[in-house]
Amino acid sequence: MDRHPIFDIIANDSSSSSDDEMEMILRFAIEEERLNSGGGSRPRRRRTFIPRDFVQATERIIRDYFAEPPLYPPNIFRRRFRMSRSLFLRIKSTLEATEPYFVQRRNAAGKLGLSSIQKMTAAIRMLAYGTTADLCDEYVSIGETTAMKCVKKFVKAVISNFSEEYLRSPTNNDIARLLALGESRGFPGMLGSIDCMHWKWKNCPTAWQGNFTGHIHEPTIILEAVASYDLWIWHAFFGLPGSHNDINVLERSSVFTELAEGRAPLVNYSINGNNYTMGYYLADGIYPTWSTFVKTIPSPRGPKKTHFAKKQEEARKDVERAFGVLQSRFAIVRGPARFFQIETLKDIMTACIILHNMIIEDERHIDEVERGDYQQFNETTLDPVSHAPTLEFMDFIQQTLGQSSGTVLVTWIKDPVAWTPDAGAWIRQKLLGSRLGQFKSPGSRIQSPGPLMQAPGSDRNSWAVDWDSLSHLDQGSSRLDP
Numbered sequence: 001m002d003r004h005p006i007f008d009i010i011a012n013d014s015s016s017s018s019d020d021e022m023e024m025i026l027r028f029a030i031e032e033e034r035l036n037s038g039g040g041s042r043p044r045r046r047r048t049f050i051p052r053d054f055v056q057a058t059e060r061i062i063r064d065y066f067a068e069p070p071l072y073p074p075n076i077f078r079r080r081f082r083m084s085r086s087l088f089l090r091i092k093s094t095l096e097a098t099e100p101y102f103v104q105r106r107n108a109a110g111k112l113g114l115s116s117i118q119k120m121t122a123a124i125r126m127l128a129y130g131t132t133a134d135l136c137d138e139y140v141s142i143g144e145t146t147a148m149k150c151v152k153k154f155v156k157a158v159i160s161n162f163s164e165e166y167l168r169s170p171t172n173n174d175i176a177r178l179l180a181l182g183e184s185r186g187f188p189g190m191l192g193s194i195d196c197m198h199w200k201w202k203n204c205p206t207a208w209q210g211n212f213t214g215h216i217h218e219p220t221i222i223l224e225a226v227a228s229y230d231l232w233i234w235h236a237f238f239g240l241p242g243s244h245n246d247i248n249v250l251e252r253s254s255v256f257t258e259l260a261e262g263r264a265p266l267v268n269y270s271i272n273g274n275n276y277t278m279g280y281y282l283a284d285g286i287y288p289t290w291s292t293f294v295k296t297i298p299s300p301r302g303p304k305k306t307h308f309a310k311k312q313e314e315a316r317k318d319v320e321r322a323f324g325v326l327q328s329r330f331a332i333v334r335g336p337a338r339f340f341q342i343e344t345l346k347d348i349m350t351a352c353i354i355l356h357n358m359i360i361e362d363e364r365h366i367d368e369v370e371r372g373d374y375q376q377f378n379e380t381t382l383d384p385v386s387h388a389p390t391l392e393f394m395d396f397i398q399q400t401l402g403q404s405s406g407t408v409l410v411t412w413i414k415d416p417v418a419w420t421p422d423a424g425a426w427i428r429q430k431l432l433g434s435r436l437g438q439f440k441s442p443g444s445r446i447q448s449p450g451p452l453m454q455a456p457g458s459d460r461n462s463w464a465v466d467w468d469s470l471s472h473l474d475q476g477s478s479r480l481d482p
Contacts (some may be wrong), residue, residue, distance in 0.1 A: 050143070057141035058115040066117070081121075082128045082329045083355070087362045091158070092116055099157045114142060122147045123154035127352060130331035132338075152344060155351035163350070166357040169258060170234055172265045179269055179279070181229055186311055187294070189269045191279040192228040193319035194235075194255070194287070196246050199223060199349065202336035214242040221342070223349060224249045226281060227322035229315075232360050238349045239342065246286045256292065282316040326356050 064071045065085065077085050095102040095116065102116040122136040126147065133147035142150070170178060170191065182190030204212050204219035212219035220242030226235035237253035258264040259278070267279040283293040296316075300309040327334035330352040337345050 052141040052143075054114055054118065054141060055112055057139075058118055061117050061121055061140070080128070081124055083359050084362055087358060088120070088124075091162075091358075092120055094161050095120070095154075095157050098161055099153070101153045102157070114146070118142055119150040120154065123150045126151050127155075127330050127332050127348070127355075130335045152347070155347040158351040158354055159347060162354050162358065166354045166361075167233075167236065167350070170265070175265055175267055175279070178228055179267065183269070185229070185315055187282070187315060188271055189267065189276060189279050190282060190294070190315070191267070192226045192234060192281055193316045194224070194226045194281040194283050194293075195316075195319040195323075196249055197223045197225065197323045198242055199333055199345070200336040201242075201345070202338055203340050205340075208241075211243055212241040214244070216242060218242075221337070221345060222249055224253050224255070225319060225322065225353075226255060227319040229318050230360060230364070231318070231322045231325055232357055233322055233326070233353050236350065236353050239346050246284075247288065250287065259292070282312060282318075284316065322356075326352060329356060329359065 065077050065081075066089075070077070072080075074085060077088075081088055092102075102119055104115045105113050107113055118140050119142075122133075122140045122142050125131065125136055125140070126133065133144040133151075136142055136147045137144065140147075175191065178191050179189065182188060198214075198216055198220035199222075200216070201212060201219040201221055209219050212221065214220065221238065222240045222242055222244060224235070224237040224246075225233050227233050235253075235255050237249065237255065240249050240252060266277055269276055269279075278291065280292050280294050283295055285295055285298060287293045287295060289295075294312065296312045297305045297309045300306045333349060333352055337348075339345055339348070
């Protein structure tokens with residue numbers, strides 16, 4: 001190996017001011033030579049520079065999709081970008097105005113860098129198709145590491161700019177439309193359906209795999225979501241290991257936080273002349289027997305129960321359809337996750353849900369299913385809510401929610417389950433209030449005349465319906481006998 005030129009300079013230079021300067025120069029020379037040689041037995045692999053033409057790549061994307069007229073029509077754009085061109089340009093302008101990373105700049109050599117269209121195209125293609133970062137290079141002219149950085153920056157920017165509007169809790173106007181939609185489907189008071197979805201984690205650390213492996217027998221991460229009939233996702237809680245079941249996830253989620261704190265908008269609806277102020281979600285059998293859930297009837301007997309179980313299971317599929325559409329639009333959440341950091345996976349899932357809701361809003365006018373036009377966040381003015389602990393509020397918590405006290409978790413109504421064979425009317429299952437059981441003070445038990453029985457293995461004063469004792473309803477009885 002040739003000797004570094006600095007050694008010859010030092011040997012021929014006799015005018016050095018001091019030995020300290022000489023020693024410092026010698027150390028720099030030795031360190032530089034060590035780095036150039038790799039610092040070990042193997043030589044260091046130098047980074048390969050690929051002269052990508054960013055300007056040409058940007059012009060190609062504009063010519064294909066954004067020119068007038070574009071090479072590919074709008075339906076091809078929607079299929080490949082999962083959204084309309086107007087929505088894409090809206091997101092682009094927002095990101096350019098708020099995120100410096102998506103503003104095209106010149107490098108130290110004065111050469112133009114990647115444009116915002118290139119970065120967004122690479123990020124959306126990876127989210128939509130679930131492909132590797134290297135696959136974006138040929139068309140977008142972007143390196144693998146840069147493409148992965150674009151995805152991380154893009155999802156964070158989407159969350160910071162759009163989550164307040166497109167991942168909000170239902171407003172007063174939203175709730176009014178949801179109630180009207182639920183009543184038209186035979187479920188007055190219904191606010192949506194709740195369920196969980198698992199996302200496989202391919203690159204889960206080995207030490208964590210036991211904690212993240214559940215009934216799927218592979219490491220997964222759980223998403224809990226509430227969706228309405230138009231597939232809008234109103235609540236999303238993501239990040240718990242796959243070894244949890246739906247009940248464990250529910251205990252840790254924030255789906256009822258606003259309700260428990262008294263900050264939820266009022267829900268007003270009437271069934272058989274009785275007024276109620278708390279809505280409910282349709283759920284499957286694993287969820288607890290709370291007044292905020294309406295579950296199906298297991299092994300129904302008789303036409304009324306069979307009809308109700310059928311309609312409940314049909315309406316409950318709204319959240320399953322939302323999961324299916326979300327995975328169809330963004331294949332990255334359908335296939336195994338390849339990122340290593342769980343925070344990155346949370347950002348990706350949250351951003352995909354926000355984009356999903358933005359697409360739902362943007363395409364309502366072209367959807368074959370008639371959907372309601374939900375009020376936007378920036379147009380909503382909510383009445384101020386007092387957070388002082390009032391007697392009415394405490395009574396509400398104890399008698400309807402029943403999560404923090406020893407009172408009954410749910411009561412079954414005395415009003416009949418309406419079923420008209422000739423008219424084919426919807427079955428009406430109702431909650432919140434019953435004269436089958438007599439309420440006592442908090443901590444007391446329920447005095448039941450018979451149709452109510454204590455749930456096996458329950459550690460609280462929870463009760464379930466003995467459907468066999470109510471079989472006389474199938475014989476045409478209009479009301480329960482006292």
